[in-house]
Amino acid sequence: MRETQAIIERVRRISPDLQQIDLSTDASLSQLQPGQSLFAHVLENTQYTPYLREQWYPIAVGAARVVVELPPRQRYHPGQVVSVLTPVGRPLPMRTGARHVLLIVHDTPPTPLILLAHQLIAAEVAVTLVLSGNALRYPLELLPPQIEIIHGDTGWAWPEQVQTLGWADQVIALAPPYAQFETYGALYETIGQLRAGAIPDGFALGLFDQPLACGTGACQACQVACHGGDMLACVDGPAIDLKRVRFR
Numbered sequence: 001m002r003e004t005q006a007i008i009e010r011v012r013r014i015s016p017d018l019q020q021i022d023l024s025t026d027a028s029l030s031q032l033q034p035g036q037s038l039f040a041h042v043l044e045n046t047q048y049t050p051y052l053r054e055q056w057y058p059i060a061v062g063a064a065r066v067v068v069e070l071p072p073r074q075r076y077h078p079g080q081v082v083s084v085l086t087p088v089g090r091p092l093p094m095r096t097g098a099r100h101v102l103l104i105v106h107d108t109p110p111t112p113l114i115l116l117a118h119q120l121i122a123a124e125v126a127v128t129l130v131l132s133g134n135a136l137r138y139p140l141e142l143l144p145p146q147i148e149i150i151h152g153d154t155g156w157a158w159p160e161q162v163q164t165l166g167w168a169d170q171v172i173a174l175a176p177p178y179a180q181f182e183t184y185g186a187l188y189e190t191i192g193q194l195r196a197g198a199i200p201d202g203f204a205l206g207l208f209d210q211p212l213a214c215g216t217g218a219c220q221a222c223q224v225a226c227h228g229g230d231m232l233a234c235v236d237g238p239a240i241d242l243k244r245v246r247f248r
C-alpha cells in the first residue's frame, strides 16, 4: 500500500443515494482490480475533517483516472485534493474459466461489484445480478444492458433461485455489515442443499465490506471468524470464501 494524491475533477449525483466522482490520479492507480479500493482523506477546501479515512470503491479505472461511487453524506467539489492510500484489499479471486457469474446484493448499493461486472461483460462472461431491499434503489440504467437483473425479495430468495445457483460457476454476495454473517450463512447452506457434492473452493464468496479503522491490518478491528485462523476484511478481503467462514 502506498500514499498518493488525487484531484477531484467532476462530481455527479446519480440517484438520491449516490454520487459519482471523477478523480485525476497517479498512473499507478490504473492497476486497481475489482475488489480493491482507495482509503481516502480530503485535504483541502472542506469543513469536514474526519479522523478516519473513508473507503472508496472504484467503478471505472483508466489511465490516470478513477471514478468512485459514494453516498452523498459529504459534498465534494472539483479541485479538492485527496490523499489516498491504495490499494486496500485483494482483487476478487475469480475462478478460472468461469462463464456464468451470479452476483447477489441485498440492502446496500452494489458499488463494490460494479467494476467487476463491467470487466466480466467485456470478457463475454454471462452475469446475473440479483438485487433486493435497498439495492433496488440503484439506477439500473447505468449498468451494462448485457447484465441480467433479477429482483429478489427481502428474504434472500429470488425467482429461479434453484436454476441460477445451479448454472453459476461462481457466486458472489454482498450484504451490509449488520447482516453479513446471518445472510451469508443462510446462502451457503442453500447452496449446499442445491448442489450435489462438496462446494468447490472459491465457488461462493461473501464481501465483508464494512467501515475500516486502519485499513492496513494493524488494528484487527475487521476480523472475520474463519476456520484455520481468523481473516481481516481489509487485507485478506473484501471477498472471503464462505467455505472458510465460521458461521457458528
Ligand code: FES
Binding pocket: 212, 213, 214, 215, 216, 217, 218, 219, 220, 221, 222, 223, 232, 233, 234, 235
Ligand atoms: S481495519 Fe484495522 S486491521 Fe482491518
